[in-house]
Amino acid sequence: MGADMMGYLVKGPAKLSKVAIARAKKEYWALCQEMNKEGQRKCLNCERLVGLGEERCETCGDPLHEWPRTKAEADTEVNNMAADWLPSYRDVACRSDPDDPEQFLVFAGDMSYGDAPEGAGYKYLQELLTTGIGKALGIR
Numbered sequence: 467m468g469a470d471m472m473g474y475l476v477k478g479p480a481k482l483s484k485v486a487i488a489r490a491k492k493e494y495w496a497l498c499q500e501m502n503k504e505g506q507r508k509c510l511n512c513e514r515l516v517g518l519g520e521e522r523c524e525t526c527g528d529p530l531h532e533w534p535r536t537k538a539e540a541d542t543e544v545n546n547m548a549a550d551w552l553p554s555y556r557d558v559a560c561r562s563d564p565d566d567p568e569q570f571l572v573f574a575g576d577m578s579y580g581d582a583p584e585g586a587g588y589k590y591l592q593e594l595l596t597t598g599i600g601k602a603l604g605i606r
């Protein structure tokens with residue numbers, strides 16, 4: 467038995483537009499309101515819905531994402547995520563897309579025996595993908 471490579475590979479624009487960031491703020495705030503209204507939180511690791519009041523996911527044990535309760539907090543989260551694009555963490559590899567120089571391919575991950583990688587780049591891409599912020603920014 468050996469370790470397996472575990473990671474995320476995404477494609478997104480070389481530079482995020484103001485329009486994309488504004489759209490991401492709108493969509494993320496709508497999702498935050500929905501998540502808070504239903505009294506549930508979504509685990510960012512395994513995407514299970516967990517009731518409010520839980521600190522950790524019942525399935526995988528990961529700490530749960532705190533959905534912002536105000537528009538200002540949600541906007542700040544989107545601004546921070548957008549400011550980190552293109553990510554330059556130590557566990558990230560990226561290159562321009564040879565078929566489309568306007569786009570970048572970004573990978574983040576690590577060798578793993580089963581646990582999710584600890585790297586900042588991996589966690590960043592995971593949050594981008596599971597909060598819907600990435601999709602709204604044109605990162606998929």
Ligand SMILES: [Zn+2]
Nearest residue numbers: 509512523526
């Ligand atoms: Zn989980």
